[in-house]
Amino acid sequence: MDDLSEEMRMPTPCPECGNHRVRLSEVRNPDDKVFCSSCNTFRGLYSELQQELQEKPKSNAEALIEKAVNQKGKRSDP
Numbered sequence: 001m002d003d004l005s006e007e008m009r010m011p012t013p014c015p016e017c018g019n020h021r022v023r024l025s026e027v028r029n030p031d032d033k034v035f036c037s038s039c040n041t042f043r044g045l046y047s048e049l050q051q052e053l054q055e056k057p058k059s060n061a062e063a064l065i066e067k068a069v070n071q072k073g074k075r076s077d078p
């Protein structure tokens, strides 16, 4: 069965393991805690990460990767 959790790619890496991906719960409340998808380090609140995604300056390549990964995360096919 599908895992209810989803992943999202952040512009900043995890301070512990360097992974850019974070795990989101199905219910995306602004005050949901978001954790690294690899080592489960706390990365911040969902609202904070959303703000970071919008404000963090990044290269076009990084933006494209994020867009691709974050869109793909909404579906379960490979």
Ligand SMILES: [Zn+2]
Binding pocket: 014, 015, 016, 017, 018, 019, 036, 037, 038, 039, 040, 041
């Ligand atoms: Zn990590």
